[in-house]
Amino acid sequence: MNITLSESVWTIKTAPEHPYAKQFSISERQFRRAVQNGRIDYVRPCGLVIYFTHKNIVDFIESGVNAPLKRGGAR
Numbered sequence: 001m002n003i004t005l006s007e008s009v010w011t012i013k014t015a016p017e018h019p020y021a022k023q024f025s026i027s028e029r030q031f032r033r034a035v036q037n038g039r040i041d042y043v044r045p046c047g048l049v050i051y052f053t054h055k056n057i058v059d060f061i062e063s064g065v066n067a068p069l070k071r072g073g074a075r
Contacts, residue, residue, distance in 0.1 A: 009043075009051045018057050026061065034060055 010018055015031045034040040035050060040060040043051045 007054075009053055010057065011052075012050055015052050015057060018052075018054070020058055020061055024061055039063070 012028055012031050012035070015021055016026060016028050021031075031040065031052075035042060040052065041056045043053070045051070
């Protein structure tokens with residue numbers, strides 16, 4: 001049985017190993033702060049361990065994207 005990326009879950013310790021998090025060098029501390037500040041969705045089924053899905057991590061990273069301002073153009 002092969003588990004795809006979208007079916008996987010990550011903990012706070014393993015979240016920095018997510019391919020998208022690795023690409024942007026997001027640390028465990030940054031994930032902890034995001035949980036503390038409510039900037040990332042997570043699941044806590046047993047009350048102790050926090051789990052992230054692929055979608056949670058991607059949404060968190062993409063929420064920090066800033067679009068460039070359009071400058072110039074016709075007046």
